[in-house]
Amino acid sequence: MERVPLPAPLTSHAQATAHLSLDPILAGVIARVGDLPVLTPTPDPFGTLIRNVTGQQLSVKAAASIHARLTGTLGEVSADTLLATSGDTLRGTGLSWAKVRTVQAIAQAAKTGAVNFAHLSEQDDETVIRELLPLPGIGRWTAEMFLMFALARPDVFSLGDLALRQGLARLHPDTPSAEVLSRWAPYRTLAARYVWADNARVKGGGEPV
Template sequence: MASRRSARLASLVTNAAIVEPASPPAPSVASRKRKAATQAPATGETEKAPSTPRKRRTKGTDDVPETPTPAEVKLITEGAHTAKPRPAAVSRLADPNRTNAVLRSPKTSRIIASTAVEPIPSKLRDVIKSTVPATSATTTTTSLLEEACAHLIKVDARMKPLIDAHHCRIFSPEGLAEQVDPFEALCSSIISQQVSGAAAKTIKGRFIALFDPTSNSSSSSTTTTTTPSSEPAATADDVSASTPPFPRPDAVAATALETLRTAGLSQRKAEYIQGLATQFAAGELTGQLLADAPYEDVLARLTAVRGLGRWSVEMFACFALKRLDVFSTGDLGVQRGMAAFVGRDVARLKAKGGKWKYMGEREMEEVAERFRPYRSLFMWYMWRVLETDVSTMESWGW
């Protein structure tokens, strides 16, 4: 029996020398990537650079939610179906606590004459906190931005590198000379909700085309806007007079929802826009109200309109009405910029309570409070913080 076992073992050894051993199991993807950095190919081919393995998706560190930015609210202030003419800067009285935009009446397209700014301290200034600098009686649209920037730097010297690196055209003399149709700006805000900028622009062009049979949606989204024919000729510049204006509220209010939806609007957005148009047509909302009312009244009145949330109204007040003392704690870009501004590491996003947070609302308000009455400008620069080298700002301390 021992001889038989020996013969069998000898046979196995002989066959092992002849038969090719079975291939080992294929290594996992991760192990191949790790070995690629240390093992050169046996064929002599050029070694490929190792690639970073794809990270495992984990809750809380996944895709960062989209952040509203000034670029994304551009449709609110522009007649986005057309490129706006560049108006000449005209010096007029200005006040950071009031609407400083040149508003057009949605019903008549005429310029709205806001109540004149008093040349002496107003009752409004008497109730402002003593820490807030009084606005000069000679503040004009020409000097407003310069005065605001000087105040921001005086409050915190770390603002100077940001101000030197970025020019805020919104509140510049040229920006304050632009004419804004508040109905168009609010409709644009509704149209742009939860869609890309390109999609919003296309939908807006189709919406305008519904009320002008001679136009078409493709040309509406790429041509430039013009001031309606009722406007002074000096503001029309070289823009073609054939460009269709934004429809008036009464026309939109009288249009069936099914027709409005053919522009690409959802059922809810069509309802929101029609409801907004009805309020403008009935005089419940007016350009005069938006020009003269205190910011708190504007905020309360517009957030009561279906389809307009707090963030949308804040952006409208800042970018369309050109109010200088608006501050949004709900904007992720502002949160992130402020966190970086005060010297925090924002490279790693943290979620608290199911919401993306870089900084708490109360702390944001405390920081921004010192920059009254120019918090809109401060907010605009917080969007720009991560575009600027903040190492020097951090070294100055808070």
């Protein structure tokens, strides 16, 4: 079977915002929020996933503090250093035991090749999700955030994210979600970021954009 080319990360939002603005309600959100920075793929998918996991359910400040302590303890955040460090030491950086288990499982998967982080960027979205889901502590939401913010995939909208579901329902209360998301394709990542930003404007909060 011929492999379908992956969508390239966006280098500009001009075409995407023009398409999304065909939805007059989202056009209003875009006008209110203004320009958002263009996402670029990470050069270090492994390290980015570790940082994502260690920062989950924490404030930006707390997540940065824990990652700084983790880096200070390990010297370099890699599969080798994570596997060579005891759980107690990792716990001492501020990680919960559940996160200790997750980061060590990610490191083991990278070490054994169960997940080939160097080639994740070559896989389609659903393949990346399937690669990551067997890891303990990694659910579909985490995998979708990784696709959006680490791999800069342009067409991801996580219905597992409560804020996105609520924002979608607030903007389009009388239209089925599937219909709205179909209209927003193939730029649903940028649409999600505008929904997060509009949620923050309406209700306050710090959803990532």
